[in-house]
Amino acid sequence: MxxxxxxxxxxxxxxxxxxxxxxxxxxxxxxxxxxxxxxxxxxxxxxxxxxxxxxxxxxxxxxxxxxxxxxxxxxxxxxxxxxxxxxxxxxxNEEKDGEEYMDNDREERVRIIHDCIAQLGDTCQKLLTLYYFDGLSMEDIAVKIGLANSDTAKTKKYKCKKRLDSLVKSKYSASDFLD
Missing domain, CATH: 1.10.1740.10 (RNA polymerase sigma factor, region 2, helix turn helix motif)
Structure with a gap:
């Protein structure tokens, strides 16, 4: 055609x-x-x-x-x-900018949490680090820290986390985490 x-x-x-x-x-x-x-x-x-x-x-x-x-x-x-x-x-370019911001933001949050964990007692520091950062089970944590069993480790973790939450809230505002 x-x-x-x-x-x-x-x-x-x-x-x-x-x-x-x-x-x-x-x-x-x-x-x-x-x-x-x-x-x-x-x-x-x-x-x-x-x-x-x-x-x-x-x-x-x-x-x-x-x-x-x-x-x-x-x-x-x-x-x-x-x-x-x-x-x-x-x-x-927008994705790269967003990823860089999120990486920096995440690093800042992790730094804040580490700073606050460092202000807790030795047992709480070990327990929270082993659980949240190393990903160990409650059974393994109980053995490493020398607690009676996993239930004791769970109770101790709960109390330590509550103390960590209060510490973070006393030092930082919600906007530090929600920007």
Whole structure:
């Protein structure tokens, strides 16, 4: 089909013209996007979006072609792909900024908790560290600290945690943790 014939079919609403364009130029558009850091799925999505833009402009009569349809479709795909790369770049930068903030925030919270734990007695320091930071079970903690059994360790942990909570609350405000 020639370009004039394709445009004529589009004006008549004949979707076979769209199907023809899709198949004829698919490889070229996909190759262009893949060679510019895209995947085949992204290329398919961009090419479909480009065909919709082309169809809408051609069907509305707004389209004035000064080049071949393939060149026009290529430029639409290239522009859409550039916008997508720009969007992905912004998202990636936002994620990195967010991760860095969360890492710094988490480190600050851990530091605050460690400072407060250091102000507790030796048994509470050991028990809370073994439980929360080393991930040991109550049975293992009871053995390491020399408590009668895991139930005693649980009771002691509960009391130590209450003391830690009071200490943190007395030294820091909720906003220090909820920023």
């Amino acid at each position: 020639k370009d004039k014939e394709i445009l004529s079919k589009i004006h008549k609403g004949d979707e076979r013209a769209l199907d023809y364009l899709y198949k004829k130029h698919y490889r070229m558009m996909v190759r262009m996007i893949i060679s510019n850091n895209g995947t085949e799925q992204e290329a398919q999505d961009i090419y479909q979006d480009a065909l919709i833009v082309f169809w809408q402009k051609a069907a509305s009569g707004e389209l004035v072609l000064t080049s071949k349809i393939s060149t026009y479709l290529y430029s639409i795909c290239l522009n859409l792909w550039r916008k997508e790369l720009d969007r992905k770049s912004r998202l990636s």
